[in-house]
Amino acid sequence: MRDTAEKVDLSACRLCVIANRGSGKKDGDEQVAAIRDALTGKVAELALRLTDRGDQLSRLARQAVEDGFDIVLAFGGDGTQAAVAGALTGTDTLMGVLPGGTFNYFARDLGVGETIEDALATLLDAKAKPVDVGQIENLIFLNNVSLGAYPHILKTREGIYKRWGRSRLAAYWSVLVAMRRLRHPMHLVARVGGEERHFTTALVFVAHSAYQLDSFGLDGADAIRAGNFAVLIAKARRPLPLLQSAFRLAFGLSAKDNDFDLIITDSLTIETGRRQQLIAHDGEKTRMVSPFHLQVRHGALKVLVPADGSSKTKDAKA
Template sequence: MEGVTDAPRAIAVVTNRKSGTNARDRDAVDRAMAEFGRDRARLYTWAPKHQKIEEVVDRALEDGADTVVAAGGDGTAMAVAGALLGKSAAFAVLPLGTFNYFARGLGLPEDPAEAARAVLDAPAHPIRVGQVNGTVFLNNASLGIYPAVLKQRESVYARYGRRRIMAHWSAAQTFMKFQRPMHLQIEADGREIEARTPLLFVSRSAFQLEKFGLSGAEAISEDGFAVLIARGETRADLFRTALRLCTRSAVEGRDYDFLAARHLRVRSSKSRSLLAYDGEKRLSPSPFEFRMSRAPLTIRLPQGASG
């Protein structure tokens, strides 16, 4: 793509003021900036409550950036990627979040300074990304119990801090409040399906699926979605499935149903439902349209990683 060079020459590092407020994150960004080189890299701060990410990215591009690096977790990566979709600059990530699925899926080290060194050596590579109702997501989007877990997680993080163990605790709390599964009408590449399920999970991350021993990596490699429809109608079912996920023993046909699709249209019996995408969430009206992006996202793909 015009404007993208084999090696980054002008790097914009975008930090999310909401998520990067502690000293550890500030030190990590400083070390990454030193690896990039102060003469080549410039820091931009995004305050989500006060400005659109598109404004920050456009300013970086106007300043001459050929590579825009999201310094944060999966939510920050998703936002920056959405603003760069179809633009003449490459996208890269410094992992500073709780899980960092996208960065880990690329094979990037979780240490930001080491990740910065990998980005410097990474050639540009165009990919297609997922979209739900026009919003980009890099890892997954979902309806049902997982968005509810994210909502609970916010209050747990606010009280106890952003740690992975707290994320697991918020899931257990949400399961205890579970009442009934969703009723969904699903159209997947022309096929019509009705489902009663506690979770519809639409994945674009082969890394995430493989981590939990789930089906679907092949669908993602073929530029489609891996769609998982969880089985279960009780709290006991949820805890049983969660245990099987943790032990990589969940089985297609017993714990979940799987289908591959490039276009998905989902109607809920509720007029509005909580939608999750890459760790973010919003209350959205039904139906939900999942499709692959028409415009490409150019990413810095580390040597040896698969796009």
């Protein structure tokens, strides 16, 4: 059951579902019921632990590990997946992924399926695969970490959504508002392999999702597949070109390589001129203290993927 080279015998496993009902899916309760129905009788023991609060996900996942479950199944968006992965990284507990968010980059990277139905089919015929995760200080992330413009776009977008509701127009407006407030670029030092590089920039994007980079049309996806980060540092300092770069990153549109300096590494330190910095990670936000130490944790998370090695993910846009 623990052998990562062999197909997982689901009938011999104790499985706990961690579901985030606050991921934004209106039919979340119906989907949770569908998950329960699909797994009932297929596993040795099934438990469902639900929450409407994202800050409770890590605690629920840690408790599931302590309770001895063989598999912890995360249902929700990339923020939910990252919270559960943070509790499971470095343990023998297997992680299953059920996409329930907007972009679901982690599920797409793994090839487990972009719908609940496909992901459940993967779970019923799966093998365990060790995968890399990113870490910044003591925080695990799956897809990306960013500093500067992007975290402030997320923060501004939340306020606009709360006041005016979710819409594409409101999302675009949030970028404009956030960029208007970012008048002073960051002065930072990136330390890689004993060398220092100095930058003046308003946006740093540390990518760890090959699928996401492919969808953005940026180089670096192959380096991520080889076990590295692709660190993108915006060259633009003036509002208009920076706004264009931020739009492309914020909305997954095709980006241009000449927008960014690119650093390929599996370990680096970033120091900014500010002691505290707002950090965006997998769609969530946290204030952290500079300098920031980032590393790839190689093979530190065991995830269920299709047993035959195939992928249920559609190709990313070039």
